[in-house]
Each structure stands twice: as structure tokens, then as C-alpha cells.
Amino acid sequence: MIGKFFRKPEPSEGDSRVPPGQFLAKGFPVLTYGQTPQITTDDWNFRVWGLVKEKTFSWSDFVALPQQSFTKDFHCVTRWSKLDVHWTGIKVTDFMNQIEVDPNATHVMEHCYGGYTTNVTIDDLVRDENFFAYTLFGEPLPPEHGGPLRLVIPHLYAWKSAKWINGLEFLSHEELGFWERNGYHRRGEPWAEERYSS
Numbered sequence: 292m293i294g295k296f297f298r299k300p301e302p303s304e305g306d307s308r309v310p311p312g313q314f315l316a317k318g319f320p321v322l323t324y325g326q327t328p329q330i331t332t333d334d335w336n337f338r339v340w341g342l343v344k345e346k347t348f349s350w351s352d353f354v355a356l357p358q359q360s361f362t363k364d365f366h367c368v369t370r371w372s373k374l375d376v377h378w379t380g381i382k383v384t385d386f387m388n389q390i391e392v393d394p395n396a397t398h399v400m401e402h403c404y405g406g407y408t409t410n411v412t413i414d415d416l417v418r419d420e421n422f423f424a425y426t427l428f429g430e431p432l433p434p435e436h437g438g439p440l441r442l443v444i445p446h447l448y449a450w451k452s453a454k455w456i457n458g459l460e461f462l463s464h465e466e467l468g469f470w471e472r473n474g475y476h477r478r479g480e481p482w483a484e485e486r487y488s489s
């Protein structure tokens with residue numbers, strides 16, 4: 292749909308920034324399956340389990356990790372993209388230094404408050420540009436965008452960027468998350484238009 296909410300990319304943007312078949316969103320749409328969970332940072336925790344030494348982080352444990360700023364483009368498989376989204380948060384690579392992953396782990400299931408799941412390989416999760424975000428455009432991450440904390444994986448379609456994330460399950464094989472079981476691609480790379488499973 293073009294018009295009120297979306298626009299066609301300019302040629303300069305379209306060439307290098309906007310993946311094939313995507314339009315630019317005006318504003319920042321919210322895309323949630325189901326209800327928005329309401330979690331306070333007092334109640335929040337984050338757990339790792341499976342092929343990893345099990346560990347639970349409180350909010351204060353988590354935000355004690357080094358904070359950094361990120362400016363990244365965001366691509367939803369329903370064909371809207373938003374360029375230059377500003378976030379702050381914690382690099383996935385910094386978080387990984389806090390846990391002990393079994394060398395047999397190859398895949399990860401992201402788990403969230405509310406029950407959403409999505410799967411990634413360890414190689415797609417542990418990249419220098421991936422991060423856990425807790426601010427958006429200088430404000431605390433709003434609940435509808437995943438606050439208090441979400442994952443952002445800029446090189447994949449945004450359904451891999453789990454909102455209200457509360458755990459990572461390390462696996463020795465691929466399992467499918469919510470959208471992946473419902474016809475979406477197991478990986479979801481926007482430049483290759485990996486939208487649906489075949």
C-alpha cells in the first residue's frame with residue numbers, strides 16, 4: 292500500500308539502502324502478533340538455557356553491561372522499511388562474554404514475554420552489529436516496540452528482532468519459531484527476499 296503510510300524509495304536510497312520489494316514507512320509502524328505484554332524492570336529477568344551454562348540476569352545485571360548507540364535500517368517482511376533507527380543498548384557480543392555456551396550449540400531459539408518465539412543460527416545471532424535495545428530515539432523503549440528490552444538483528448527481516456525478549460535457548464539443531472512454523476522463511480535475509488518457506 293502506497294500513500295498515507297508508505298512511500299517509494301528515492302533512486303539513491305533504493306539502490307543501496309532499501310531491499311527489493313520494500314517501501315519506506317512514514318513514522319515507525321508497530322507490528323505485534325497478540326497483546327503487548329506490560330513488564331516492569333523490577334519484574335523483568337532474562338534466562339539462558341539448553342546447551343549453555345544456565346544463568347538468569349536481572350535488569351540491573353543486564354544494564355551494567357557496556358552501553359552503546361546504534362543507527363540501523365529496519366525491514367519488515369510485510370514490505371515496509373525504516374531507515375536510520377536510533378537505538379541504545381548492549382551488543383550481543385558483549386552479552387555472550389557473560390555466558391558459557393557449549394561448543395555443540397549451533398542454533399538459538401529467542402523466547403519472549405507473551406510467548407512469541409523466533410529461531411536463528413548462532414552465526415546470525417552473534418554478529419558485531421546485533422544488539423539488545425532499551426532506548427529508541429533517545430527515549431526508554433516504548434512497550435509497543437518491545438520495551439523494556441528487545442533484540443535487534445539488522446541484517447535479517449525484523450520478525451527475528453524479538454520484542455520483550457526474556458531468554459535464549461541454545462540448541463544443537465534447528466527448531467522453528469512462531470512465524471517460521473507458519474510459512475515464513477527459516478532465515479529471512481531481506482536482500483535475498485527470503486520471505487516465505489518453500
Ligand SMILES: Nc1nc2c(c(=O)[nH]1)N[C@H]1C(S)=C(S)[C@@H](COP(=O)(O)O)O[C@H]1N2
Binds near residue numbers: 322366367436449
Ligand atoms: N515478541 C514479539 N516480537 C516481535 C513481534 C511480535 O509479534 N512479538 N513482531 C515482529 C515483527 S513481524 C516485526 S516487523 C517487528 C516489529 O517491530 P516494531 O513493532 O517495533 O516495529 O517486531 C518483531 N518482533
Ligand SMILES: [Mo]
Binds near residue numbers: 450
Ligand atoms: Mo514484520
